[in-house]
Structure formats: structure tokens, C-alpha cells
Amino acid sequence: MTPRPIHLADLTLAHQRRPAVHHVSGRFAPGSLTAVVGPNGAGKSTLLRALAGLHRPDGGRIEGAAGQVALLPQAAALDRAFPIACLDVVLFGLWREVGAFRAVPSAGRDRARDALAAVGLTGFERRPVGSLSVGQFQRLLFARLLLQDAPVILLDEPFNALDSRTAADMLALVHRWHGEGRTVVAVLHDLEMVRREFPETLLLARDCLGWGPTAEVLTAANRLRARMMAEAWAADPADCGRQDAA
Numbered sequence: 001m002t003p004r005p006i007h008l009a010d011l012t013l014a015h016q017r018r019p020a021v022h023h024v025s026g027r028f029a030p031g032s033l034t035a036v037v038g039p040n041g042a043g044k045s046t047l048l049r050a051l052a053g054l055h056r057p058d059g060g061r062i063e064g065a066a067g068q069v070a071l072l073p074q075a076a077a078l079d080r081a082f083p084i085a086c087l088d089v090v091l092f093g094l095w096r097e098v099g100a101f102r103a104v105p106s107a108g109r110d111r112a113r114d115a116l117a118a119v120g121l122t123g124f125e126r127r128p129v130g131s132l133s134v135g136q137f138q139r140l141l142f143a144r145l146l147l148q149d150a151p152v153i154l155l156d157e158p159f160n161a162l163d164s165r166t167a168a169d170m171l172a173l174v175h176r177w178h179g180e181g182r183t184v185v186a187v188l189h190d191l192e193m194v195r196r197e198f199p200e201t202l203l204l205a206r207d208c209l210g211w212g213p214t215a216e217v218l219t220a221a222n223r224l225r226a227r228m229m230a231e232a233w234a235a236d237p238a239d240c241g242r243q244d245a246a
């Protein structure tokens, strides 16, 4: 597995012209394992969506992400009322390989069953997604990522609302991906987990307040700055302060 590096060059991402990510520059090294942390509304999900090609830059550039990224969105952002069976959700992971309108070969179905087994969902093939618990649904989304087999994996709050057993199982998958040389980027709020498990951290409060080894980034001073920045942005969300921002 040889991911390409991903560069952010003076990246600004906006919603309705209000910057959510503001003049951020830096690099996700190939094979790195990075936590993206910051207060609510700091631009973390917006950044992941942009890396996945779902949000176009309003300023600056993202280089190297196209075609090598798989995204696990926040579970809360997904509609589970859709009447679809678990195996079919996992098979979406083959979309790039197989295409939208071609039948999935039986080998693909076998891989999907293997992915379900790998996340502890053997026997769930025909279950409608609406009948799954929160933790089972998150396992299902991880199974889809397994099938996607992407060099770069983006996870938006992947352990939210999971019990400790499920969180540990999903964390083991993250480490497996890292061990295979993939680049993994995860939005997280649990700073203890970040310190324990994630060697690199990007601290975001719309602006980048630190990006590098976790112990150097997650200092009390930086976290205080992040909170203050978030409050300043909340008070005046449109004030970019630079000529060239969106």
C-alpha cells in the first residue's frame, strides 16, 4: 500500500462565504496516522469532506488526495431509514472497482461477506440497516471501508456512541490500516485516546493551531488558544481578516 502525500496549500473552505477552514497549509505524510481535533464548529468535518472531494476549496488547494481516499462520514449525517440490506451497503465499497450499473461478481460478494465477518457481523447479510444498533451500524460502515481498500482512510468521529468493546475492535482496524502503510486521518474528541493512539495531531479552530507530533501539539496553551479562537469566530464568523479569503 503506497499512498501519495496529501498537501494542503493555504486552504480555505467556506459555507455560504463564511470560512470553516481558514488558510491551512501542511502535509499528511504517506502512512501517517493523524488525529484532527478542535472545538465544535472548528471545521474538522468540512476538512474531511474536502479531502474526499465533497467540498470544493474556496481558496488555496488540496494536492494528492483525488482518487485515493475513502471517507467514513459522521454516523449522524447518514439516513438509516433507507430500505437496504447490510450486504448491499458493504458492496457500495466496490463502486469504484465495479461501476454503478454492472453486476457485482461473486468474488466481490465473497469479499463483502469476509468484510462483514472481519467486523463481527457474520449473519447480518440480509438484515435491513434500519434494524441495526448504533454500534452495529458503525461496524457495517467499517466493513464498507475494508472493501474500498483505499490508500487513504478518513474517519469522522468513528468511535462516537460506541461501547468500549466495539470501540476497541474498530480501533484495532485503524491500527491494522496504519500497519499496512495506509494514511489514516480521524476526527476525534477524546484527547486521551488521541494521546495514547495517534502519533500525529492537527489542531484546528478554523485556523491551524498546530500540526505535528501529538505531544507537541496538544499542549494546554494550544488548547486554550483553540478555545479562544473558536469563541472569536463564533462572535464574528464572517471576519476573515485577510484579503484573499472566501
Ligand SMILES: Nc1ncnc2c1ncn2[C@@H]1O[C@H](COP(=O)(O)OP(=O)(O)OP(=O)(O)O)[C@@H](O)[C@H]1O
Binding pocket: 015, 016, 020, 038, 039, 040, 041, 042, 043, 044, 045, 046, 047
Ligand atoms: N452545510 C452547511 N451549511 C452551512 N454551514 C455549515 C454547513 N456545514 C458546516 N457548517 C458550518 O461550518 C462550521 C464548521 O463546521 P464543521 O461541521 O466542519 O465543524 P466540526 O469541527 O466538524 O464540528 P463538530 O465537532 O461539532 O462536529 C460551523 O460553523 C458549521 O455551522
